[in-house]
Amino acid sequence: MKSLLTLLLLIITISLTAQTTFPNKWVGDYDGTMIIGNAGQANATVPVTFTLEELIADSVYIHRMVFNSEQYGVITKDYQLVAQTAGDTTHFILDERNGITMDQTLMNDCFYGMYTVMGSTYISTLRRLPDDTLLWDLFAAKSDTERVTELEGKEPIKVVGLTVGLHQTVYLKKRF
Template identity: 25%
Template sequence: MTPNPALSDNTFPENWQGTWRGIMYDRHLKGKSQIVPMMLRIKAISQNPIRYTWQITYGTGAKKIVRNYELVAKNLDTGHFVIDEKDGTLIDTWWFKDKLYSQFRLGNQLISTAEQLQGNKLHYELVAYQFLTPQIQVSEQNTSFESYQLRTVQSADLSFVKE
């Protein structure tokens, strides 16, 4: 039997459950960068855990932004999950070799995310790219080609917090 590349010793999302806190560094290629407190809460919603809360909080106090999402298992054999933003937006997410990946386009931005449990830290990264008007309309292979400029890199190392 060939081992499934999506599976690993780092059982996801079961061993990621709990509250994770830290500082997110929001760095922009042009303009200001900022440091923002960040929290991620992950918890099974039912006894049959195919749905998990995936609550992300940015900031504190009056400026706090809370994103109440859900992580939904679609196909555990292939590591396919979906982040349900609860507004009709579903982001396909893929568990592969101890890392959770997603990539999607929002308007003219291409956004890639990756999360990974490394020791006792949960590393988060979001990279956003802005579409560039192509210099050459068609490649030599006669296929369409798009190029993107780096805009933003957000990263955080979150620590498990007992509540």
């Protein structure tokens, strides 16, 4: 009985620590320098500000990233992050507010997104780190880099690989 109680307490502790801190610890203004890497080229850097602000309680958040590029000027991505709750499950939609929406999954304090645009597949993450920093990553691969390999046998396996040609990474430090 004592072992069962210990196991139950361990499971409860693990599930509590795996819960997200969104939105309470996330909301705020952030600054960072984005590193932009393209395969075969030197990295570029761009100063970035990010704002996450609650617009409608527990359901709609402002998700704004501003790029201060010397080459292209100021570029603002002014999106909304919309929470859709069904029972105990909450799913998120990143709404570009122009008809384009992208699914976002929140797991263990990290948003994950994956989408295909004009022949390129993108994977994005936005992770909250313990020191009030957000780590934002974007990776992209063009579909024409596809490489297919197969394993034959009783249960054949087909693997489609893509070559990542672009990454964008920024550590966003919260302003206080």
